[in-house]
Amino acid sequence: MRLLIIEDEKSLAEAVREILVAHNYAVDLRFDGKSGLDLALSDTHDAIIIDIMLPGLNGFSVLEEIRAHGISTPVLLLTARTQTSDKVRGLDSGADDYLTKPFTMAELMARLRALSRRRDTLETNTVVTAGNLELDMSTLQMRTSKQLYSLTLKEAQLLELFMRHPNSTLSVQNIVDRIWGYESDATERHVQVYVSFLRKKLALVDTDVSIETVRGVGYRLVVQVTHGDGEGDSPQSRVTHGDGESDSLGTG
Numbered sequence: 001m002r003l004l005i006i007e008d009e010k011s012l013a014e015a016v017r018e019i020l021v022a023h024n025y026a027v028d029l030r031f032d033g034k035s036g037l038d039l040a041l042s043d044t045h046d047a048i049i050i051d052i053m054l055p056g057l058n059g060f061s062v063l064e065e066i067r068a069h070g071i072s073t074p075v076l077l078l079t080a081r082t083q084t085s086d087k088v089r090g091l092d093s094g095a096d097d098y099l100t101k102p103f104t105m106a107e108l109m110a111r112l113r114a115l116s117r118r119r120d121t122l123e124t125n126t127v128v129t130a131g132n133l134e135l136d137m138s139t140l141q142m143r144t145s146k147q148l149y150s151l152t153l154k155e156a157q158l159l160e161l162f163m164r165h166p167n168s169t170l171s172v173q174n175i176v177d178r179i180w181g182y183e184s185d186a187t188e189r190h191v192q193v194y195v196s197f198l199r200k201k202l203a204l205v206d207t208d209v210s211i212e213t214v215r216g217v218g219y220r221l222v223v224q225v226t227h228g229d230g231e232g233d234s235p236q237s238r239v240t241h242g243d244g245e246s247d248s249l250g251t252g
Contacts, residue, residue: 001116002026002044002177006036006062007051007078019105025112026177033057040066044165044174045073047115052079052086060093067094074115078103130163131208131223147205154179155201158194162211162221171218195219 003020007013008031017027028045030036033054040048040062048066052059063075077090080101087098097111126138135142140156142149151159157179161170172188179194180186195211202209208224 001046001112002028002174003047003049003112004028004030004036004040004043004045005049006030006033006040006054006059007049008032008054009051016105016108020109023109033059033062037062037065040071040073041069042169044161044168044170044178047074047076047112049076049078052077052090060089063090063093063095076111076115128160128163130166130221133163133202133205133207133209135159135163142201142205142207144205144207149201149205151201152197154194155197159198162219163209166221166223169214169217169220175218191219 001024003025005013005016005027007016007029010031013029013031017029020027028039028043030039034057036050036054037057050059050062054062059077059079063077066073066075074096075094076097076099077095078099078101079086090098096115099108099111126136128135128137132144133142134144135156137156137160140151140153142151142156142159158175161175161178172191175191176186176188180190195213199211202211209221210224211219211221213219
């Protein structure tokens with residue numbers, strides 16, 4: 001399980017991370033609201049822990065921005081505040097749970113397990129859609145209105161990960177951790193090979209979905225936006241494809 005902790009008390013955050021890592025969690029730390037929000041929007045996590053009293057951008061604002069971007073990752077709010085109004089505001093902003101300081105690690109890990117079960121329940125829907133592409137995990141088949149194509153299990157798992165996080169850049173390490181597991185021997189080469197497989201198969205089903213390489217970081221799935229004149233625009237960024245050539249996309 002991969003976590004993001006946004007907490008400005010560095011000693012507390014690092015102590016919590018040390019214990020969680022010992023229990024086989026992967027943990028990213030950020031110590032202020034802005035950098036925490038940037039990572040939450042650009043990467044994927046199984047759960048996010050946010051302290052409300054953050055410098056600059058407070059925890060409520062970080063949470064509201066995360067939800068405004070359509071990210072449904074479970075969020076646990078962490079704070080020394082005990083007022084009911086704060087708890088209500090946090091829950092109304094999209095928090096899944098609330099933990100008041102001081103707390104025990106046993107309670108924190110129990111709440112994380114509950115969030116994980118809740119996330120797994122939300123993701124039991126076996127059909128995922130992005131653009132005109134539909135992926136059915138029960139049959140390992142992807143389809144558009146014109147074509148249907150079967151995938152291997154790993155190909156389907158990788159495509160599902162991309163489709164559940166459209167337009168989000170997924171780092172190579174994140175992909176390895178999510179698809180092959182934290183303790184696997186899989187490398188960047190494994191990811192490259194399976195992305196190549198997926199690209200070839202996506203080309204066969206006439207889809208508006210593509211997987212782009214973000215140089216030095218990883219990959220992301222984008223949906224081509226088609227205008228009335230038939231021309232398409234992709235989300236703004238600098239990306240590279242598997243052949244190493246780069247495209248400058250929409251600079252505004």
